[in-house]
Amino acid sequence: MKLIVGLGNPGKEYENTRHNCGFKAIETYAEMAQVDFNREDFKGRYAKFKLDDEDIILFEPLTYMNLSGEAVQQIVSFFKIPVEDIVVIYDDMAIKPGEIRLRLFGSSGGHNGIQNIINCLGTQEIKRIRIGIGEPSFDPINYVLGKPSKEEQPLIDKGIENAALAIREYLLKDFNAAMCKYNGGKSAD
16 A cells, blocks of 8 residues: 655645645646545545555645644554655755655655654655745745745646656656656656
């Protein structure tokens, strides 16, 4: 069983903000895979489906970003999902808009959502797909909770699309194949 987690904040006021790139990427992949988020439990909403006889769960914690680990820990414990079968997708200010980076493990880089997951699961050995939102020229909190400019939006949309394609590559092949195909500013074009 594999668990793909998209991070974001629930509620209308956070829709389409930079901080919700993880939600958007996992929803984009769900559309590609033609699956619906039709279940709510574990402090989140999720879709469960089979791909080549393997169970796949797409999960959006609804705890707000900084408490994402509580929800992830619940679903991981219930389904007994090994850490090596978890991928977390989230926004990253250290990456240019339009680019994504895949990593096998590492620190949170100051991102509170992934830090809470690291704390709750007790390991940094978590695969991740980071979607670039760029460096803010003002307060980082207002930046991540704000909506991209008209100029930024197409770039961020491209990053979200590539993150969804990277999920597909991971599930059809493996994480190394996804890293080779999408790291370093590469895209599906």
